[in-house]
Amino acid sequence: MPLLLPPPPTPTPPCASRDPLHAAPRRSRSPSTSRPPSRHRRTASARSTLPAAARDLLADDPTPRAFSALLKAASSSASPPRRPSSLGLGAQLHAQAVVRGFLGGDDSTILATAVLSFYASCREPDLARKVFDGMPRRNAVTWNALIKGYAQAGRREEAILLFRDMKREGSHVAPDRYTFPALLSGIGREGGSGRTLVSLYAARRTLEDAKVAFDQVGSSDPIVWSSMISAYVNCEEEEGALLIFFNMLCQDIKPTQFVYSTVFSVCGRMGILEMGKQVHAHSLKSNTEKDAAMFNALLTMYSDCGCINDAQKVFSSNDCVNVISYNSMISALGQHGYPKEALEHFRQMKFAGLMPDEVTLLNLISSFNHAGLVHEGLQMFNSMVDIEGIKPMYQHYACVVDMLARSGEIGKAMKTINEMPFEAEAPLWRIVLGACSKHRDIETGKRIAEMLFEMEPYEATNYILLGNIYARLGRWTEAEKVRSLMGERGVYKDDAFSWIEMGQRTYRFGVDDRSHPISREIYRNLDRLISTIKVAGYVPDISFAAHNIQRDRKEESLYYHCEKLAFAFGDLAAPSGGTLRIMKNLRVCGDCHCAYKYFSLVTGREIILRDNQRFHHFNSGFCSCGDYW
DNA sequence: CTAGGGTTAG
Missing domain, CATH: 1.25.40.10 (Tetratricopeptide repeat domain)
Known part of the structure; x- marks a missing residue:
């Protein structure tokens, strides 16, 4: 076999070795580990990737500890982005460990677990399983590593089954604080962009199982809590994520930087500014030192809630700026319709010695796209390989x-x-x-x-x-x-809805929604507003009405679009002349966009509208998007 | 330098 590693040393008599592992009697090797899988042979390229230090270490009569350390080193470079060669490298270490008789004994649990973890980190849970099955003894670390291996490979059912086996009487191990994060790691992100509704549903079921177990056992470990929160977010259960966060606070468990980052992000995507501000204040009171991720998440939270100025303030106060900080700021400026400022930050970034990456260029081109600057966008796209060295x-x-x-x-x-x-x-x-x-x-x-x-x-x-x-x-x-x-x-479209925050509450409106307690006042205000803007020049654009119905009915159907209802409510509830922030789950309708311009004119209010594409800032009859969106 | 954990930009 073309192994790159030196041949095993002549066996030392057990008594001559002070290493208890060397002294252990050699067991007959288990069938699963004596013959490494055939793919190990293909990876001659691993030769070049083995660090010189590792080669020296192995040449010098390596101990099982050395193997463990090397496997760990190979693992960290194995998980994403995966290098194809690391699988071969670890497999060779595995093979050598077998040849040297380091595996198979009762005292080989740690090394075998290192091998198992390596395969798991290579997204090869079946290989990890083979190691697992061949082990005479396993501990919680072993189980957790295998569970994580299946979970991260998107094989949740097997991960859950292992989790159940682990809890079963007779497995001699119990789930510990590492088990939940292992089971939930990467949940809901299976398959990347190609996630289906079915896989989302399956992920949510796993999450429910974990939640039940979590509630039974309880934990004061912040990382267990943070993995639960992230799992909810990945499963698109933002409200659930917030509830976990509140429970955490109620139990006096100090949120970590990870938790704050995640919760900022949740508040941003939910578009709930008041909540975001409170969590921000909480993080300041708790004396949690902001790290880079927290700064960046905070910036994005303010931008996502429509507060581009506050996002800019967070950026300026950030004392650990990195590429993601710039990417986030450029993205925010682009979404709010400030392509020039985005470009300026791009220049600053390079001046500061930070290397733009793929996302930087994407956000920049996207900022030109939002603004309709086709020429500038194309120019940036066409020159990105030559100037920035980034392939589209x-x-x-x-x-x-x-x-x-x-x-x-x-x-x-x-x-x-x-x-x-x-x-x-x-x-x-x-x-x-x-x-x-x-x-x-x-x-x-x-x-x-x-x-x-x-x-x-x-x-x-x-x-x-x-x-x-x-x-x-x-x-x-x-x-x-x-x-x-x-x-x-049997195709149905998502119902459109809009929401607006007022005080400590979020008010949500569907189309023709009459469920609000002061619904009558809202509709009366909307009718009044429509009459006012008609005088000012607003003409309903019935081409945005859904059906081929009578003209006056069409106009009426336009009036009660959810974003108009949300504005009518906000206009009633907020101090006059104040800014209103309104969110919509779908794209803003063309007629509503027109009406909003007039609303801003006749009420003197600034309106910041977030739809599923970008932000619109309405002021004195104009929109920041220049009617291009 | 014996094995296991959760974030942020599009």
């Missing part, structure tokens, strides 16, 4: 396609898709379809829609966009046909 990834191409298509260059967008070195995925086609709808390109739109109906038949947006193309052209029969197709196939 899929997301960069997707951003450029989005930029071209939305600006009306649908032909160029299609050309880019055809020429890019990646296969376009459904979400990108959906963006182009949206642009076809916006620019009334019916032929291209139809072609893309047909393709999307195949690719993702249950994505409602595709039907709605195609329907809108027909509706805008007044082709009601065809629009209606698309609608009924949706019904036949």
